[in-house]
Amino acid sequence: MEPTDTQEATFELGIKFGSLYHQFAGTPISPESAPALAAAIESAIENQPHCREVTVEMQRDAIRDAIEPDVGYTEFTGEFAEVEIVVEYDGIEATASMAMDEGYPRMELLEVE
Amino acid sequence: MEPTDTQEATFELGIKFGSLYHQFAGTPISPESAPALAAAIESAIENQPHCREVTVEMQRDAIRDAIEPDVGYTEFTGEFAEVEIVVEYDGIEATASMAMDEGYPRMELLEVE
């Protein structure tokens, strides 16, 4: 069957999550550099088509806990951020989030309307 | 509204495309190294949840044309591959492709059933 507009909207939303994760995974990060990375991720992904809003909340305590004292930084991965993205496609708004769920950063489709 | 299974399927499919593109964009590539990169991309993305099949066809002529003789390689980007991905989610199969469309690598949702 031909895809519907709501399916197109969630397809676009998925693209944003995959992009965000795999563009920035591996970035050197510390509690001090985390806010600048969050701001850059938000404005970078908001450039993509149909993307209305990206919110990245860095988990600075989790970042701090992951850092070995003699290393001083760690690498950005899904456990260090909570993310919400809103996409608008032909009047349809779709929202999804990424957050830790049993040790795994789960991307979850929340709402389509 | 709660997301439907077909919306979940296309959300998952979008994640795969965003992941593929932003994980591998920037990889040094030549006509000789392109087949190994295609094989690695396919088997890497097929690891992701609900992903049934990934097909990457490198455009070796386009890669060759983009290479400056005194540099000898270029960087992987959307213009150098045609991609098809099939996702299966709760019995629903969704297919999308990426190919060049007026100079831009367009990700297109093809079919949901």
Add this chain to the structure above:
Amino acid sequence: MEPTDTQEATFELGIKFGSLYHQFAGTPISPESAPALAAAIESAIENQPHCREVTVEMQRDAIRDAIEPDVGYTEFTGEFAEVEIVVEYDGIEATASMAMDEGYPRMELLEVE
């Protein structure tokens, strides 16, 4: 032969350039989002061992020129930034830059002292 301290310093400096380029190549970018990306790159790479200072100057005119009007953004690559990095290793300071040279983003070792 055993590596010398100045060779160690330039090895460390090279790591920073390769990291910077291949972590962020492919990031969606526009003239508006470029400053946030520059700030994130600087503070991310400065986390790495022996890294004293990273300066990223986005070439906003080049970014603007590369954007198709109906697309609205492009992808970060070497032609859109001039970069200087200073590393300090056991009292030795090494500096290198990346800038466009005949259409190719050249990483150049400038000074070791």
Add this chain to the structure above:
Amino acid sequence: MEPTDTQEATFELGIKFGSLYHQFAGTPISPESAPALAAAIESAIENQPHCREVTVEMQRDAIRDAIEPDVGYTEFTGEFAEVEIVVEYDGIEATASMAMDEGYPRMELLEVE
């Protein structure tokens, strides 16, 4: 001071390590897909200037141990590969490796001659 040829060689070698790590960190990986990724990494980085040989040995046991049964894959990072790279610059050969050292993937300059 002007950089010497041996400093240029180790600078180039560092670039290859940083590129390799930050291009491929985050790639979905399983024991089954690891060999294809190793082959792609080797041929991709060997495209870079002055790069003579790249050897990537995936640590399949470490990959297997890191995988949660209900997830089925993990993400490529430094703990899952041992790497050796040889660069040749103006007749000078420089070799370095990456391997785990006290829980941290250490890039180490081995020899310059």
